[in-house]
Every structure is written in C-alpha cells, then in structure tokens.
Amino acid sequence: MNDRIPGFATLAVHAGAQPDPTTGARATPIYQTTSFVFNDSDHAASLFGLQSFGNIYTRITNPTTSVLEERVAALEGGTAALATASGHAAQVVAFQQLLRPGDEFIASRKLYGGSINQFTHAFKSFGWNVVWADSDDIASFERAVTPHTKAIFIESIANPGGSITDIEAISAVARQAGVPLIVDNTLATPYLIRPIDHGADIVIHSLTKFLGGHGNSLGGIIVDAGTFDWSKDNKYPMLSEPRPEYHGIKLQETFGNFAFAIACRVLGLRDLGPALSPFNAFMIMTGIETLPLRMQRHCENAKAVAEFLSAHPAVAAVNYAGLTSSPYYTLARKYAPKGAGAVFTFSLKGGYEAGVSLVSNLKLFSHLANVGDTRSLVIHPASTTHSQLDDDAKTRSGAGPDVVRLSIGIEDKEDLIADLEQALSA
C-alpha cells in the first residue's frame, strides 16, 4: 500500500497515532506528566541541544500532544505542527518568530473580534504593527505592503460573517512581497478548505472550535506548510541566524522544511510557555476522529437553517456563503465545495431590539460566546465578541448592531428550524 494515499477520514482517525509501545493501548494514552526521565546525562544534553528526538518537559513536547500535532499537520498537508493552549496563543507564538519591534504585518479586517483586539492592543504593546486591508479588495493588500511588512494574515472563512476569502489571490500578493501568508482556518477546518493547497505558508487554528468540536476544551495549533524560504533575504533571523540559546544552531539549516514549526516550539513555546494540556490534546484528538462526519452534518444543517431564515418575513438578510444569493457563493464553490461552514450571520427587520428578543426567546440554541460546538449556538456580536470595536469597525468586520450570529450544531435540523420559528414569532 506504499503509494496509496489514505483519504481524509482515514487520516482523521489514524494520523500520528500508533498502539502504545509499552502497553499496547490502542487509544492514545493521556501522558499526564510534566517531565520525562533521561537515559543518562549524555542523552539529556543531546535532548536539550535539539540533537535527539525525545521528550524533556511537557512545556516543550508531550507524547499525547504530539499525536494531535501530527494528525492536524497530516490533515492540512503540512510538514509539522505545534499545539498551544488556545488559538490566541498560537497567534502570539507564530508572530513572535516573524516580527521584531517596529515590524508590520497586514491583516484582513474581516476577522474574529478577539483577533482584531489582540492585533490592535496586545501586539501594539510588543511593537508589532498591524496594517488593515479588506479581504474583498485584493488591491488593498498590495497597497498595504511596505519594506517593514513581514507577513499577511487572513481567515479562510471569516468569523462572524461567514465570508469566503480568495486565498490564492492574497497568496500571490504575499509571494510578490516575499512574506509568508498565514491563514486562520478555524471556521473551515481542513475538511472544508486546505489553505496550503491554495498557497498558505502557515495555517493557524483555534482547536477550541470545530476540530475539537464538542465545546469542552481550549486549544490552538500552528501548521508549517514547509513552503517558505526563511533564509532568502535574512528577513527572519529567528530562522536563518545562529540561535544563541541553542549554541549557534541555525534552525532552517538544521530542520529544513519544518524549521518554522521547530522555531515555534523551541523559541516560542519554550520561552513564552502557553503549552496545551495533554488532557485537552486527548479530548481534541478524539473530536478530530469524527471531524468529517460532523462537518458534513454541520454544513447540511447550516444550509437548511440559512434557507429557512432567508424565506422568513421577519428576516432582512442572511449572510451564508452557501446560498446562491450570497456575494461569496462563487468563492464558496471554488474553495469549499463540500459546504460553506456552519457559522453565519443574519439581520432582522426589527433591528437591534428584535435581535435581543430573538436570542432570549430561543430554547434549544445556547446564548454563549463560542462557535463550532455539537450544540447550536447564538450570539449578538455587536454587544459581545465585537463590542470593543467602534461602530465603523463593527460593520466592516460583519458585526453591525442588527446582526445575529449562529453556529449551527449537529442536532436534527427540523428541531433547530422549529426553535428559530417559535422565537421569531414569539
């Protein structure tokens, strides 16, 4: 079976996992330990010097977490991956390898509100400067490029509006500028979109959402596509220059096409510290085993709910890229032919008040700040996830005051529609 390419569902179940060497346990054991014994002091030194494969301390590697890392790398078609305590931690760790104080990166305005906050405020305090562009206007990315630009950041399917980003077009801008394209693939998951196939150099996830999929564990991950040449013009010294903390090792020279993932681990995770708990890694990888089945159901339900809402007299507009009426329909057919995801927004003719009353009348949908759960979820972004943005930025990120966001779960779609129906007419 050497040349047979296992399908996505097979990789979702098997990639990275093997029966435990010691016990034969078939499910991946939870190695809930902080540290690992060394064979002798030479072994210890070679592990610390990045010279041998093996485990030292769970802040850096853990055998449960590494199964999750390899699995997501395999599903995304990357060379390696690094798990973190949350999606936000993944973003900090990834950017730390790329930016020095005074550097810039370009980000799409259509992002999860938390990412907009992180880039605007926390990153600013590190001297990392975000420059915004509009993912519906590719030329706005071209115009934003300066000699200080070090990366471009987009979401494949944007939260909350569910819009689809033209990854290939933006990847061409990144290539022209000589910087890596980072794609947050949280809302699509590799089941719907594999950004690396479209030119992404780095893929980031909040594992908290559809990958874990059950609303029980936070996590994040960085996937290295192995496509970017970090040494080309010395713009990325963390990867191309001798590292004093490792006796002068040059990471790209030593690790080749997975050097970025190694940098994130040995320079980022090791020093910043946001490691994923092995227990969370176990929960998330168990979730991933059913990712294809769940995503099929999420998308089928989302489409049915979106169609129901667009025909409802109280609804002003539905923003779901899977509807033929959506301006993103063509991009959705191209990038996400299996389904346009399960997070989308709609607005009510009754405006803000009607939105608030809808949320309080729902009985099955849970009112909370998350997406990508088995359960269906609802929120009013303008007063919650996107509340720190000014009105203009709210509207531009797809979270205007009249907008309600849904994350459709895997329940029976008839029950979801019935719940919305009763809440809209209550």
Place this chain on the structure above:
Amino acid sequence: MNHDHYNDTWIREILNTVKTVAMIGASPQNVRPSYFVFKYLAERGYDMIPINPGQVGKSLIGKSFVASLREIDRPIDMIDIFRNADHIMPIIDDALTLNPLPKVIWMQLGVRNDEAAKKAEAAGIKVVMNRCPKIEYGRLSSEISWMGVNSRTLSSKRAPIPTQGMRLSLNRASVGGGGTDAADRAAKNKNDAV
C-alpha cells in the same frame, strides 16, 4: 531520476540496506548538524566513518577521523556529504575511483548539485539530495513524531521501545508516497529558479 521528490520506498530501501556510511565534513563540534547526524546514525546501528582532513588524529564518539575516502580500509555503502553544492563534484570524482563503488551518495539538506548527481548515477550509484538521513530515518520510523513532525506514515502495529544501538522498523505504510506536495513544490521552484 527526478530529484524534486523522493518516494518513501526509495529512501526506505536505502536506509534498510546500507551498513557502512562515510560522512564527509563530519564536525567534532557537538552543536553542528553533522555531529548529531553522525551520532544518531551510529546509535541506530550504522557503521560510521568520519572524514575531515583537519581532524585527523582525533576521533568522533570513539571513531577515528580519516582524511579522505581513499584512506578507508573497507567497502563503503553510502557517502553522506556535509559540504555545500560547489564542493560536490570533486567528491564524486573521488568516489568514482573507489573499488567497489559506493551504492549511495547522499547530499545533506540544502545541498543539491544536479550535474554531480548525473555523473554518479551514470556509474550506477543512487543519489539523494537536499535530505537529511537522520530526519528521514526518524520520519520513517516515526521517532520524529515526538517533535510534531508529519511522518507521512501510518501503522496499526505496536512500536518497540527504542533502546541504544537499536535499528527501528522503517516499514510503516506511507501516506501518498511520503511527499508533502506543497513543500516539495516549493523546493522544486526554488531549485528551478537557480
């Protein structure tokens, strides 16, 4: 022979069959990649010989340095080269004077010289370029998975617990022939651009 992508079957065959490996450019400095590749392959049971004319009289983990290929007293299965692309041709010429000829010439990560490869291949020698045997061994045995690296292999068999000096099974099922399409494409584009 296409050097933009190597099938796992090809790499596995090489790593499963060679025994004696001469490393050109082996460094006694324990922070250099050549040092820890040398050490790793020795720990996995290969008969390693360090070549570095500047280090003759010294040894690397107990193996004496020699000055050149011709000073080795036994047949060499594989030559692993830690020199940059400009230094490869004279090494190939040297290797072609050996009797018996080496079976494999392996150039390290970042090193590729297509002309030199053709010359060696014309003499029936297998050539691997821009790869690291330690990474490939770690990948095919899945030992490298500790680092979150995509081994591109699967196995439903219980793995042995690796001990010092032990050869690991490399016979896992490969995913898509072992390539990572996007990364292979990028390497090819980089090489084509030179």
